[in-house]
Amino acid sequence: MVEKWAWLGSGVASCMLLWEMLKMYFPHQLGFYVARCSRRLLSFFDPYLYFTIPEFAGERMKRSEAYGAVKAYLSASCSQRARSFRVEIGEDSDRPLLSMGGHEELTDDFQGARVWWSSRSHPVERSPSSWYQTPQVKRRYYHLSFHKRHRELVINSYLSHVLREGRAVTVTNRQRKLFTNIKSSHWNHVPFEHPSTFDTLAMPLAKKREIIGDLIAFRNGKDYYAKIGKAWKRGYLLYGPPGTGKSTMIAAMANFLDYDIYDLELTAVKSNTELRKLFIETTGKSIIVIEDIDCSLDLTSDRKAKKKKSADDKETEDKKNAPPPLPPGMEDREKSKVTLSGLLNFIDGLWSACGGERILVFTTNHVEKLDPALIRRGRMDKHIEMPYCCFEAFKVLAKNYTDVEEHEIFGQIKELLEEVKITPADVAESLMQKSEDKGVVERLENLVRVLKSAKEETEKGVANGSGSGEEEEEIVEDN
Numbered sequence: 001m002v003e004k005w006a007w008l009g010s011g012v013a014s015c016m017l018l019w020e021m022l023k024m025y026f027p028h029q030l031g032f033y034v035a036r037c038s039r040r041l042l043s044f045f046d047p048y049l050y051f052t053i054p055e056f057a058g059e060r061m062k063r064s065e066a067y068g069a070v071k072a073y074l075s076a077s078c079s080q081r082a083r084s085f086r087v088e089i090g091e092d093s094d095r096p097l098l099s100m101g102g103h104e105e106l107t108d109d110f111q112g113a114r115v116w117w118s119s120r121s122h123p124v125e126r127s128p129s130s131w132y133q134t135p136q137v138k139r140r141y142y143h144l145s146f147h148k149r150h151r152e153l154v155i156n157s158y159l160s161h162v163l164r165e166g167r168a169v170t171v172t173n174r175q176r177k178l179f180t181n182i183k184s185s186h187w188n189h190v191p192f193e194h195p196s197t198f199d200t201l202a203m204p205l206a207k208k209r210e211i212i213g214d215l216i217a218f219r220n221g222k223d224y225y226a227k228i229g230k231a232w233k234r235g236y237l238l239y240g241p242p243g244t245g246k247s248t249m250i251a252a253m254a255n256f257l258d259y260d261i262y263d264l265e266l267t268a269v270k271s272n273t274e275l276r277k278l279f280i281e282t283t284g285k286s287i288i289v290i291e292d293i294d295c296s297l298d299l300t301s302d303r304k305a306k307k308k309k310s311a312d313d314k315e316t317e318d319k320k321n322a323p324p325p326l327p328p329g330m331e332d333r334e335k336s337k338v339t340l341s342g343l344l345n346f347i348d349g350l351w352s353a354c355g356g357e358r359i360l361v362f363t364t365n366h367v368e369k370l371d372p373a374l375i376r377r378g379r380m381d382k383h384i385e386m387p388y389c390c391f392e393a394f395k396v397l398a399k400n401y402t403d404v405e406e407h408e409i410f411g412q413i414k415e416l417l418e419e420v421k422i423t424p425a426d427v428a429e430s431l432m433q434k435s436e437d438k439g440v441v442e443r444l445e446n447l448v449r450v451l452k453s454a455k456e457e458t459e460k461g462v463a464n465g466s467g468s469g470e471e472e473e474e475i476v477e478d479n
C-alpha cells in the first residue's frame with residue numbers, strides 16, 4: 001500500500017515537472033491548447049450558446065449601432081417586465097429612456113424559442129505604458145444566451161428582428177429635426193415642431209386620401225422598390241399660387257411619416273460637388289425640400305442656350321442672352337455654381353440611391369417655368385396641384401379656426417367660393433380669432449365680406465377687359 005502511494009506521489013511529481021518544462025518552452029501554445037480543451041469539455045455538458053453585443057466596436061471604437069438597436073429593443077420590453085431600470089435622457093429627445101439595470105435578466109420568446117438577455121460590463125485593461133493612474137473604465141455589452149437547438153433561428157431571424165424593431169423604436173422616440181444649409185456647407189438643425197397634419201390641411205378630401213395612400217405605399221415599399229430595381233425614393237412636385245398650403249403640406253407629410261426635413265437652400269450651395277456632399281450627409285427617413293425651385297437658380301439657362309444657338313434671328317438671340325435681372329434679395333445666387341445637370345444628378349444620379357427611404361419635394365408657384373427634364377416622372381413622380389380654396393377645404397379651415405362644422409352662413413360661403421378664387425391662407429386669416437370679443441358668427445360674416453369684395457374686384461377686372469379670372473385677387477380684408 002505504502003509502495004503504491006510512493007509510486008503515485010512520484011508520478012504526480014514527474015507530471016508537474018513535465019508541465020513546468022512544457023510551460024517554459026511553449027508558454028503561449030500550451031495555455032491556448034488547455035483553454036480550448038476545457039472549452040470543448042464545457043460545451044459538451046453546457047447546451048447553451050452565448051452572444052455578446054459590445055457598446056463600442058471597430059477599429060476606431062465607434063459606438064456600435066447594433067448595441068443601440070438592442071438597447072432600444074430591450075427598453076420597449078423592459079418597461080413591462082424588468083424590476084430594476086437604468087433611466088437616461090436620450091441624446092436628442094426629452095423622453096426618458098429605460099434600459100435594464102445591472103443585475104437584471106430579461107427573457108424573450110420568439111417563434112417558440114426562449115432567449116435570455118442581460119446587460120454586463122468588463123473592466124478595460126489599463127495600458128502598461130501609462131505612468132499616471134487613470135480611473136478604471138468599464139465597457140458595457142449585452143449578453144444573449146439561448147439553447148443551441150435554436151442556433152439557426154437566432155442567427156437567421158431573431159437577431160434581424162431585434163435590430164429592425166430596435167431601429168423602429170429609436171425612430172419613434174427621437175426628436176425629429178429640421179435641417180438647413182443656410183450660411184454653411186453643412187447641415188445645421190433645430191427641433192422640428194410644426195403642428196400641421198393631414199387632418200388640419202385644407203384640400204379636397206379625395207385628393208388628400210390619394211396623397212396619404214401614395215405616402216403609405218412609399219413607406220411600406222422597401223421590398224417592392226428592390227424588386228423593380230428602383231432606388232427607394234420618391235419625388236413630389238407641389239405647385240400652386242402663394243398661400244395654397246405647399247409648405248403646410250410638407251410639414252403634414254413629415255408628421256404623417258415621422259420623417260426629418262432637410263430644407264435645402266440651393267442659392268447657398270456653391271457647386272455641384274457641394275450639393276452632392278450635402279446629399280450624402282442626409283439620412284434615411286427624411287424629406288428633402290427645395291422651396292420655390294423656379295426662383296432658386298436659373299436652372300433652364302444651359303438648355304435654353306443650346307436651343308438659342310440654332311435660332312436664325314440674331315437680334316432676338318442677343319436679347320434672350322442678356323442675363324435676367326435678379327429679384328431683390330437674391331443677388332447672392334451669382335456665387336452659386338449649381339447647374340441643372342448637377343441638380344438632375346442630385347435627384348436621379350447614382351448617389352441619390354444611397355441610404356434609401358427619402359422623399360424629395362419641390363415647390364413652385366410657376367410650374368410652367370421649370371425645365372421638363374427636372375419634373376419628368378421618375379424625378380418628380382407625383383405632381384400635386386395645390387388649388388384655391390373650395391367649400392370642402394373651407395369646412396376644414398372652419399373646423400380648425402372656429403370649431404364649427406355646420407352653420408347657416410355656410411350656404412352663402414359655398415356659393416361665393418364657387419365664383420371667387422381665394423387661397424386657403426386668405427380664408428384662414430379671415431377666420432382667425434384676433435381678439436377675445438369676436439365670436440364665430442362675426443368671423444364667418446367677415447369671411448363673407450372678404451369674398452364679396454373679391455368677387456366685385458373680379459367682376460370689375462372682367463368688365464375692364466383686364467381680368468381673365470386667372471390673376472390672383474388682391475383680398476382686402478375688412479375687419
Ligand SMILES: Nc1ncnc2c1ncn2[C@@H]1O[C@H](COP(=O)(O)OP(=O)(O)OP(=O)(O)O)[C@@H](O)[C@H]1O
Pocket residue numbers: 200201202203240241242243244245246247248249364365386424425426428
Ligand atoms: N391648404 C391649407 N390648409 C391649411 N392651412 C393652410 C392651407 N394653405 C394655407 N394655409 C395657411 O396659410 C399659411 C400659408 O400657407 P403656406 O405657407 O403653406 O403656403 P404656400 O403655398 O407654401 O405659399 P408660398 O407659395 O408663398 O410659399 C399657413 O401658415 C397656413 O396657416
Ligand SMILES: [Mg+2]
Pocket residue numbers: 246247248291363
Ligand atoms: Mg411655401
